[in-house]
Amino acid sequence: MPQQIQIDVILTLEDGPINASAMRESVRFFLQGARRDGQITPEDDQEHAMLTDVEVRLVSPGLELPRMLVLSTSHLRQETAQLLEADEAGVIRHEKGEYGWIIPIIDNPSNEPPPNLTDLVGIYGLARSVGATWIMLDRDADTVDGLETWEW
Known part of the structure; x- marks a missing residue:
């Protein structure tokens, strides 16, 4: 099964029409192996994962798009739940x-989990480390490596 990663890229464009198809192909070429010298060799294809798809989403300037970390509720102890x-x-x-639950991550001491809820403290830490501003805990979501899980 292909592995998916998300990379946030900010592009500065000159005035003019935006061609999403051309932009997608430019990003694909760059991510597939453009090197400092601009040369791609057969060895590059063997040493690195192959990019199979690129999705380009155009977002109007000024729109705030929050990031949400989605995790299984099994990362919580039953007591915390x-x-x-x-x-x-x-x-x-x-x-x-x-x-x-959906939990906002805000820089406010009144919205910090108490230290004794180590499971929730760990989830907050992971959310902050990936730049999330929200956490969604859902029983049907996936678990992730690095956070303990509990059966309840």
Whole structure:
């Protein structure tokens, strides 16, 4: 199964029409192996993963697009989940249907999980390390390496 990574790129364009197709091909060429000297050799193709798809999304300047880290609720201990459910975990959270929560990551000491909730502290740390401004905890989401999981 192909591995997907997300790379945020900010492009500065001269005035004129935007051609998303041409932009996608330029990004594809760059990511597939353009080297400092501009030469791509057969050895490059063997040493590096092959890029199979590039998605280009055009976003109007001035729009704020938050990043959300989506994780399985199994990264929470049952006790922490119960505290979130009762709104007693010490963080702002919004219920996500029946089986999860959405939590804003804001720089405010009043929205920090208490140190004894090490599972939630770890999730906050991961979210901040990837630049997320929101966390979605969902029972159907994937687990990730580096965070402990619990069966409950």
